Amino acid sequence: MEDFLKEMADILDEESVNESDRLDGFDAWDSLAILSVIAMADSRYRAAFSAQQVRAAGTVGDLYRLLSASAKAG
Amino acid sequence: MNLVFHGKKIEGLLAILPANERLFVDEMDQFDFPRARSLKLKEVMGYDRHRIVDGAVCVSDLAVAGFEHLFAQGLLGRDDFDALILVTQSPDYLMPATSSVIQGRLGLKHDMFCMDINQGCAGFLIGLYQAFMLLEQPAIRRVALVNADVMSRKVSVRDRNSYPLIGDAASITLICRGEKDTPIHANLKMDGSRREALMIPAGGLREPSSPETRIPHADDEGNLRARDNLVMDGSAVFNFVQTEVPPMIDALLAAAQTNAAAVDAYLFHQPNRFMLQKLADKMQVPYAKMPSNVVEHFGNSSGVTIPLALTLNLRERVLGETLTTVLGGFGVGLTWSSMLLPLGPLAFCDMINYPQVS
Numbered sequence: 001m002e003d004f005l006k007e008m009a010d011i012l013d014e015e016s017v018n019e020s021d022r023l024d025g026f027d028a029w030d031s032l033a034i035l036s037v038i039a040m041a042d043s044r045y046r047a048a049f050s051a052q053q054v055r056a057a058g059t060v061g062d063l064y065r066l067l068s069a070s071a072k073a074g
Numbered sequence: 075m076n077l078v079f080h081g082k083k084i085e086g087l088l089a090i091l092p093a094n095e096r097l098f099v100d101e102m103d104q105f106d107f108p109r110a111r112s113l114k115l116k117e118v119m120g121y122d123r124h125r126i127v128d129g130a131v132c133v134s135d136l137a138v139a140g141f142e143h144l145f146a147q148g149l150l151g152r153d154d155f156d157a158l159i160l161v162t163q164s165p166d167y168l169m170p171a172t173s174s175v176i177q178g179r180l181g182l183k184h185d186m187f188c189m190d191i192n193q194g195c196a197g198f199l200i201g202l203y204q205a206f207m208l209l210e211q212p213a214i215r216r217v218a219l220v221n222a223d224v225m226s227r228k229v230s231v232r233d234r235n236s237y238p239l240i241g242d243a244a245s246i247t248l249i250c251r252g253e254k255d256t257p258i259h260a261n262l263k264m265d266g267s268r269r270e271a272l273m274i275p276a277g278g279l280r281e282p283s284s285p286e287t288r289i290p291h292a293d294d295e296g297n298l299r300a301r302d303n304l305v306m307d308g309s310a311v312f313n314f315v316q317t318e319v320p321p322m323i324d325a326l327l328a329a330a331q332t333n334a335a336a337v338d339a340y341l342f343h344q345p346n347r348f349m350l351q352k353l354a355d356k357m358q359v360p361y362a363k364m365p366s367n368v369v370e371h372f373g374n375s376s377g378v379t380i381p382l383a384l385t386l387n388l389r390e391r392v393l394g395e396t397l398t399t400v401l402g403g404f405g406v407g408l409t410w411s412s413m414l415l416p417l418g419p420l421a422f423c424d425m426i427n428y429p430q431v432s
Contacts (some may be wrong), residue, residue, distance in 0.1 A: 004236075013110075013114065016413070027108070027111075028111060028114070030111055030295060031109070031235065031295045031308065031309075032111065032114060032115050032118060034120075034309065035308060035309055035312060036118065038312060038313065039312065039316075039348070039352055042313070042316050043352065043355060043356070044350065047317070048313040048317055049313075050309060050310065050313070051308075051309040051310075053306075054309075059404050
């Protein structure tokens with residue numbers, strides 16, 4: 001989870017992010033950030049997510065649970 | 075499907091680039107995005123500059139200039155080829171075929187097999203397969219394969235999703251029978267059910283161009299484009315490439331009974347640096363073996379990016395020796411294909427500007 005938060009902070013151009021932060025509250029939550037998340041999911045979890053799936057996650061924590069669930073399933 | 079060809083080779087290759095060069099930083103303000111985010115995009119994707127035709131330049135203009143250069147330099151005789159294949163998605167007309175336009179403008183002989191193929195990012199490979207098949211005919215001694223696109227004319231200048239990466243270019247590749255009967259292994263897959271990932275919705279007969287299809291609309295992200303413009307589902311394309319390409323290359327090497335250690339260079343289609351480096355990471359290929367710098371120099375010119383990756387990065391080597399290359403194309407269709415190709419020594423491997431300054 002800590003690694004994930006660090007990587008999300010980097011993607012979102014922030015010093016740090018918290019699990020409870022809403023994704024659409026970040027200025028940098030755009031198509032580039034979403035593609036960066038998709039690329040992270042591919043390299044970290046070997047899982048393919050659509051932009052719609054990623055966009056539907058409400059908070060940073062929701063996104064973590066979405067991505068890591070696929071890793072366990074795979 | 076697996077394909078195999080025998081006794082064919084590439085003799086030489088010429089790339090033709092519009093002289094007009096645009097910088098990403100000069101174009102950022104035409105997008106409805108904060109500058110800081112566009113600069114981040116530039117850094118992550120590897121955007122810098124791209125070549126865009128100046129005005130109403132067509133595919134046949136680039137191709138004719140390229141052939142005239144080859145004739146003038148003595149690199150190709152006017153009567154020394156018997157087939158002209160053009161791979162493009164941006165033809166001069168709906169009809170006739172633009173290969174016929176090129177033949178007519180150059181005044182070439184009538185014993186000529188002209189053919190247009192509608193393909194994009196895998197177009198260099200598809201064109202080579204067609205050339206190899208034509209060379210089975212004794213009457214066909216040499217094939218000129220033209221890859222050319224002026225897609226900047228179909229991309230909205232206010233679409234940050236596509237415009238920064240697009241590039242216009244053409245290449246002419248000469249293919250003939252080789253002395254050696256070494257096999258060329260290849261494979262190819264297509265999936266038309268995912269055809270909407272990359273498309274120009276209007277302007278064909280399904281949805282004719284009209285005043286309505288010319289009106290730009292903002293998408294969810296703030297990219298402005300019309301139905302007449304190219305639209306790309308970037309994340310779907312990313313997933314497609316990362317999912318399909320690595321197993322395709324594994325299957326190619328297995329079919330050829332060789333392995334990655336024997337490969338000198340991976341010459342892949344160039345969508346952007348980001349996608350190629352992610353692909354190299356996944357395939358565990360060192361970046362030095364897989365050029366990813368075409369988009370930052372010239373933009374993504376569909377089927378011309380593999381010739382550009384070769385001329386930009388491996389010109390000296392491929393003029394002097396034979397390299398074991400893996401070519402990879404993936405994109406519109408969707409289409410994905412790869413080829414294990416012994417390449418070189420080539421007679422020429424050059425780049426010229428259009429129009430040429432004399």
